[in-house]
Amino acid sequence: MKQKEVFALVDCNSFYCSCERVFQPQYNKRPIIVLSNNDGCAVARTDEAKALGIEMGAPYFKIKDICKKNNVLVFSSNYTLYGDMSRRVMTLLSEFTPELEVYSIDEAFLSLKGFNRNLTDYGIEIKSTIKQQTGIPVSVGLASTKVLAKMANKMAKKGAFKSVGVLSLESESQIDELLGQFPVEDLWGIGRKSAEKLKSLNIRTARHLRDANELMIQKVLTIQGRRIVKELKGESCIDLQLSDPDKKQIISSRSFGRSVLSLHEIQESVANHISTAAEKLRRQNSLCKTLMVFIHTNRFKNTPQYYNSGIINLTTGTSITNKLIKSSFQILDSIYKEGFEYKKCGVMLADLYPQTHSQTDLFGLHDTTNEELQMEVLDKINLYHGKGTLKFAACGVNQFWKMLSEMKSPCYTTRWSDLLSIR
DNA sequence: TCTGGGGTCCTAGGACCC
């Protein structure tokens, strides 16, 4: 007989805020929010901030007053810090199971199949280890499928389970009861649109969905919806993904810190995006055959709007930054129009495929060994001395278009000069 | 003044072929 699956979903509580708190423990009871890029909206909130009514994704300019009035600590995002803290948490988690899926920067699924342990106790052990060794509080949900583990995790964060922060779904009757209380729109994989469709069918709770006709659900929500129904019944059909597969596309894009009018400044920004994306491309040893560039104005502003994008199909795949910058400028020339206030631009590398080193090209357009070596040196220098240490002149120096990040904390863990000193 | 960024999967429908 097939062994029963057991999944644990470990999720860091208010992750970005918790990272900030680790280094400023005096903030422990204070409301904190962390803003998205460009100090745009709130993307992480502590419980104290949630209690003030600050919604996820709320634009900062709309909540500034509440923040001031209530002494909310506001941070710009510091991805270097969060990435490093995430790595520490994931490394610790990997000691609790041989089968770990790092699902996002602040979440991981663990397979505990065949573990002969009390699952709640094991969850508590995981939680306290992470807290003790990194300072990050986590919640743990355990169940026989990923969808149920996600649900358990959500419930572990509130109500009666909150004080423990760990919830293991084991008995049928308990699962049935909790499914009956769980709103269908809070399920993993059910977004706004799907929730609307389900509600029009009078399916309001996870229990309603579990008991619905699978074929009917598949018609309404595609095969993914049917999978959710099966998982709610305890039939595991979303497997653990142990290694992360190569990306199929790589995007780099960002809003400007202010409106940008000149082609020159957009070129600088695009050159930077290409540099970032191409470095990622080389890191997974791939080449790209399609390059897309887009620019647009601020859709929230009452000014003339313009959006355009262009694509170049590269005859031979490449990962050489300067070649890609050249092509991106060709695209820009064809899509840029004078007289608009631009707010955002970006690039996408698509049609990625693994570099094999064996292919030759009839016209000799493929990347030469010399070019590849140059990129290798570039990547090594930037890895060691920090991003952007060595860059192409096209990326510019002043970068007036750069995003706002006015409330960023120091890089406590990754920069020597920012290390905490104890006096 | 100020509204994020990066990614995947699935499906419908068009193009094309026989």
Added chain:
DNA sequence: TCTGGGGTCCTAGGACCC
């Protein structure tokens, strides 16, 4: 005058996730 139908491949767009 008769005006098919099935298959594959590709792409754009929708929906979802964090």
